[in-house]
Amino acid sequence: MPTGVALRDVRAQLFDAAERVLLRSGPSALTSRAVTDEAGVAKGVLHRHFADFDAFLADFVLDRVERMDSQTESLRSAAGTGTVVGNVAAAVTALFGSVAVAIVPLVIFRDELRARLRDAWPAGVPVLTEGAIMVASYLAAEQELGRLGSDAPVDGLAPTLIGAGHLLFADRTGAPPTPDAVHSMVTTVLGAHLRP
Structure with a gap:
């Protein structure tokens, strides 16, 4: 993704990508790389919004709840x-x-x-x-x-x-x-x- 392009609601975009990966390939396939690739964003985007991958996953689970x-x-x-x-x-x-x-x-x-x-x-x-x-x-x-x-x-x-x-x-x-x-x-x- 080019720099300087604003992402709309990046959390929702990443959570939706995580859900697609999880449903398609299961929990073992759910990695930060798989999520960012699925979302079409740079890997650093996830780490700018979450302390680490487990923090992302916790927020993802709570969002789905x-x-x-x-x-x-x-x-x-x-x-x-x-x-x-x-x-x-x-x-x-x-x-x-x-x-x-x-x-x-x-x-x-x-x-x-x-x-x-x-x-x-x-x-x-x-x-x-x-x-x-x-x-x-x-x-x-x-x-x-x-x-x-x-x-x-x-x-x-x-x-x-x-x-x-x-x-x-x-x-x-x-x-x-x-x-x-x-x-x-x-x-x-x-x-x-x-x-x-």
């Missing part, structure tokens, strides 16, 4: 419409159809990244924890509407759904699970707590 806010609002606003199983199955599919499934191994295998994330996100893998918060919020809304039993352990069901969903979607190289498989998993977890 923040993007889940719209998914959370959309799911919560679906309370009382459609079916509880259908709404949760769609949310799980959307979550794991995104970059979330690729972020999990990235966080697990980079000790320095996990250490940095703990400063802003003290528990769990951020995308999974945020997914559980999203589902718990929705299930609580359905509980208030009487479509989920008042005794349903929402704070236990939500991480169970996210964990089971992650297992279904974890193999990035294979075919994604069918909608029926996701629906069946959600039905199994929630079935005893659903109300007509």
Whole structure:
């Protein structure tokens, strides 16, 4: 890139490039060189905006977690419409159809990244924890509407759904699970707590 050319929102450009590399080639391919090459910028651009690559990755992960806010609002606003199983199955599919499934191994295998994330996100893998918060919020809304039993352990069901969903979607190289498989998993977890 020629010098003197202003980059528009370089952080977003670099984060989008990182997401493309991560989705296409996996966590092991995610290097500062791969990100800057994908973004079409000089390698020094990344280091001008971030202290080091792990600082970049921590901000990237947190940025992708923040993007889940719209998914959370959309799911919560679906309370009382459609079916509880259908709404949760769609949310799980959307979550794991995104970059979330690729972020999990990235966080697990980079000790320095996990250490940095703990400063802003003290528990769990951020995308999974945020997914559980999203589902718990929705299930609580359905509980208030009487479509989920008042005794349903929402704070236990939500991480169970996210964990089971992650297992279904974890193999990035294979075919994604069918909608029926996701629906069946959600039905199994929630079935005893659903109300007509």
